[in-house]
Amino acid sequence: MQDRAEATRRLILRSAAEQFDRKGYAATGIAEITAQAGCTSGALYFHFAGKDQLAAAVIEEHFAYWQPLVARAEQLRAPALEQLVALSFAVMRAFRDDVVVRAGGRLWNERRAIDARLPVPFVGWIATTSRILGRAKAEGTLQPHIDPERAAELLVCSLFGVHIVSDTLDGRTLVEEHLTGLWLLVLPGLRADRDDPDGGHRDLVERCRFHLPQEQ
Amino acid sequence: MQDRAEATRRLILRSAAEQFDRKGYAATGIAEITAQAGCTSGALYFHFAGKDQLAAAVIEEHFAYWQPLVARAEQLRAPALEQLVALSFAVMRAFRDDVVVRAGGRLWNERRAIDARLPVPFVGWIATTSRILGRAKAEGTLQPHIDPERAAELLVCSLFGVHIVSDTLDGRTLVEEHLTGLWLLVLPGLRADRDDPDGGHRDLVERCRFHLPQEQ
Numbered sequence: 001m002q003d004r005a006e007a008t009r010r011l012i013l014r015s016a017a018e019q020f021d022r023k024g025y026a027a028t029g030i031a032e033i034t035a036q037a038g039c040t041s042g043a044l045y046f047h048f049a050g051k052d053q054l055a056a057a058v059i060e061e062h063f064a065y066w067q068p069l070v071a072r073a074e075q076l077r078a079p080a081l082e083q084l085v086a087l088s089f090a091v092m093r094a095f096r097d098d099v100v101v102r103a104g105g106r107l108w109n110e111r112r113a114i115d116a117r118l119p120v121p122f123v124g125w126i127a128t129t130s131r132i133l134g135r136a137k138a139e140g141t142l143q144p145h146i147d148p149e150r151a152a153e154l155l156v157c158s159l160f161g162v163h164i165v166s167d168t169l170d171g172r173t174l175v176e177e178h179l180t181g182l183w184l185l186v187l188p189g190l191r192a193d194r195d196d197p198d199g200g201h202r203d204l205v206e207r208c209r210f211h212l213p214q215e216q
Numbered sequence: 217m218q219d220r221a222e223a224t225r226r227l228i229l230r231s232a233a234e235q236f237d238r239k240g241y242a243a244t245g246i247a248e249i250t251a252q253a254g255c256t257s258g259a260l261y262f263h264f265a266g267k268d269q270l271a272a273a274v275i276e277e278h279f280a281y282w283q284p285l286v287a288r289a290e291q292l293r294a295p296a297l298e299q300l301v302a303l304s305f306a307v308m309r310a311f312r313d314d315v316v317v318r319a320g321g322r323l324w325n326e327r328r329a330i331d332a333r334l335p336v337p338f339v340g341w342i343a344t345t346s347r348i349l350g351r352a353k354a355e356g357t358l359q360p361h362i363d364p365e366r367a368a369e370l371l372v373c374s375l376f377g378v379h380i381v382s383d384t385l386d387g388r389t390l391v392e393e394h395l396t397g398l399w400l401l402v403l404p405g406l407r408a409d410r411d412d413p414d415g416g417h418r419d420l421v422e423r424c425r426f427h428l429p430q431e432q
Contacts, residue, residue, distance in 0.1 A: 154378070
C-alpha cells in the first residue's frame with residue numbers, strides 16, 4: 001500500500017477509535033468518523049467495507065498492540081514474576097491512556113452487535129501469563145503447588161476485573177492503585193518466599209511498576 | 217396491586233428476562249416478549265412504560281436477588297471468611313442458573329443503550345464484602361496487615377473477572393472450578409493461618425462451597 005493511502009487508513013482508524021471509545025458501536029455513525037478524519041466517505045469505503053469492518057479493524061489493532069509489549073516484558077533483565085508484574089501495569093496504563101486500546105476494549109464488550117469475525121479474547125493473555133509463570137516456576141520463585149496454567153487463568157480473570165471495575169467506578173484514575181492492591185493480595189499465594197507477610201511483596205510491585213514505560 | 221395483575225407483571229418480567237438474556241437489549245422486541253408471555257401489548261404497557269423501563273425492572277430484580285442471599289450467608293453458623301466463600305459460590309451459581317440474574321447482568325453490560333436510571337454496580341458488593349471481611353478481622357482470621365475495605369474491592373474485581381471470563385470461554389460450565397482456583401490463589405494472602413501451603417485452604421473452600429443451596 002502506498003504511504004499516503006496507509007496514512008489515510010491510519011487516520012480513519014484512529015478517528016473511528018475515538019468515536020467508538022466515546023459513544024460505543026451503535027451510536028457511532030460513518031459520517032462522524034469521516035468528519036473527524038477530514039476525509040470523504042469514498043476514502044473510508046476504499047479502506048473499509050463498512051462500520052462492522054471498521055470496528056473489527058479497531059479490535060484487531062487493539063489485539064496487535066499487545067505483542068510488542070509482551071516481547072519487551074519478556075526481554076526485561078528481571079525474574080519472570082517481575083516481568084509479569086511490569087507487564088500488568090503497562091497493560092492497565094494502555095487501557096487508561098491509549099484510545100485505540102480503549103476503543104477495542106469497549107467494542108469487544110459490545111461485540112454481539114458487530115457483524116464480523118473477531119479474535120477470541122482472554123486465551124492469548126492466559127497463554128502469555130502461563131508461559132511467564134512457567135519460567136517463574138523454573139526459576140524457583142513460585143510455590144511448588146502452583147500450576148502455572150491454572151494460576152494464569154485466575155490472574156487474567158482478576159486483572160480483567162480490576163480493569164472493568166476501575167473503568168466503571170473511577171474512570172481508571174485509580175487503576176494503578178487497584179492493581180498494586182491486587183498483586184499484594186495474590187503474591188503471597190504465588191511466591192515461594194512467604195516469610196515476609198507484606199513488605200517484600202510491596203517492594204517487588206513498586207520495583208516493577210515502571211519497568212515498561214509507554215513507547216513514544 | 218391485585219394478585220392477578222401482579223402475576224401478569226411477573227410473567228412479563230420473566231419473559232423479558234429470557235429474551236434479553238438470549239438476544240441482548242437491542243435485538244429484543246416488545247412483540248417477542250408479549251408473544252412469549254402470552255399477553256397483549258396493552259397488558260405490557262399497563263405495567264411498563266416501554267422497553268427501557270422493562271430492562272430497568274429486570275436489572276432491579278437482579279439487584280434485589282442478592283439481599284436475601286447475603287442475609288442467609290451472614291446468618292450461617294460459620295466464621296465470616298467461610299460465609300464469604302459460601303456466598304461467592306451461591307452468586308456464581310445464580311449467574312449460571314437463574315435467568316433473571318443472568319439477564320440483569322447482560323443488560324447491565326449493555327447499560328449505555330438503556331435510557332433509564334440504573335443502580336450503581338459493584339459498590340453494594342464491595343460494601344457487603346468489606347463488612348464480612350471486617351467481621352473476619354475481628355474474629356482474628358485475617359492477616360493483621362489486611363485492610364478489609366481494600367481487600368473487598370479487589371475480591372469483587374477478581375470475582376467479577378471470573379464471572380465474565382467463564383461466561384465467555386466456557387459458558388459458565390466451569391465457573392465453580394474457576395472460583396475454587398481463585399480462592400486457593402487469594403486465601404494465602406488473606407488468612408491468618410499460613411502454615412499449611414495449600415491443603416487448609418482447599419479444605420475451607422470445599423467445606424463452604426455448598427453452604428448456600430439455591431432456594432426453591
